[in-house]
Amino acid sequence: MSNLSSSAGAVLAANNVSKQVTSPEGNLTILSDVSFSIDKGQSVAIVGASGAGKSTLLGLLAGLDLPTSGEIWLNGANMTALDEDGRAAIRAAHVGFVFQSFHLVPSLNALENVMLPLELAGSDAPRAAAERILAEVGLADRRTHYPSQLSGGEKQRVAIARAFATEPAVLFADEPTGNLDARTGELIMNLMFDLNSNSSTTLVLVTHDSSLASRCEREIILDAGKLLSDRRNDA
Template sequence: MSTVLRVSNLTKTFRSGSRDLTVLDDVSFEVEDGSTCAIVGPSGSGKTTLLGLCAGLDAPTSGTVELCGTDLTPLDEDERAAVRNQYVGFVFQTFRLLPTLTALENVMVPAELQGRSGARDRAATLLDRVGLGDRLDHYPAQLSGGERQRVAMARAFINEPRILFADEPTGNLDVETAETIEDLLFSLNETAGTTLVLVTHNLELAERTGRVLRLRQGRVELDEMRTAA
């Protein structure tokens, strides 16, 4: 099995007033192709910062991130964006849908950025897969939180990404809706054979993955391989 994500001695420091604040401190790990991994830990432990660095949304203070065979370290923001567009899907806690586009149009955006043909049909198929086949022409404001997250998941998978990063994907949802979204996420991921890396406070969600990384004060406190449920 090949390595899709390799993190080596990753450190991220921010300037806070007159002092430096180290959010991540010498973090190293690898994620294998097709695997599932949860990043957990208390608030302020560096989870979301780590996810952003892994996805090339930000650059580390030191250390390296190799994503799908590409070292992100020497790349500028535009070059990192090109790598993300080719290999990465995202699901965020806050959905991040474009309010002026319909559900169908929101899902189509990544495929259109890549110039893929058949984007409309694939978007419609994915929306039907997540139970929104009758909501194609609805705008985000006309959808519930759970429905918006379903649109976001369909959008994440439209380019058949090699790796999917999910940041608190059920954090804004009630318990029942969250369980439905979790089931859809793992079902879509299994069908696509995508590598899944997610940040969550929900330990039950984390236990559904094949590996749990626990952060504390910016360092890896626990790296547990497990049999996913």
């Protein structure tokens, strides 16, 4: 078995990863022997039909779950060798998330939502950093508004600002435009790609949108839990 964790420049690697779950019909294989590595700063789309294993793979890559077999390496750490507390510590230090349903804290305003991961990470000046990135995503004038006072697109911009605030090694985005109209979704993805290109953060995006996937540098295509292809898109 090749040790993908030692690939030059790799910030994330799946090494012969399989995931099985038990069902009334017996063992169900969701992922089967998936291997790839992702370099620092890349933008990568994970695509495939519904049920192909995309979100399961994302959860494994982020250390939210463990594979049945194989290894996941994230920023030099073997996630599969760590307990839940250890994986949580790696996520806090190196990972950002953007979800379809935003996951903002409703009792915190926009500024406080973005400050939260900075405070947890022990930032020296969380307010100043949060205000700077909220300005970058065009929400300086909405910083004291609560999630209930924001549109869907504004909520997702706050979520993106929160995810990028700590300058994570990897940002995982799971169908980030799924709850947005087409125009707002395009604006959100333009923002996400701009932030990705202007930072060293690696973007890993789960999507069923082929046009969105084609904007990424690479597409990892799953079919029934297997790696069908890993292709690079032309610049």
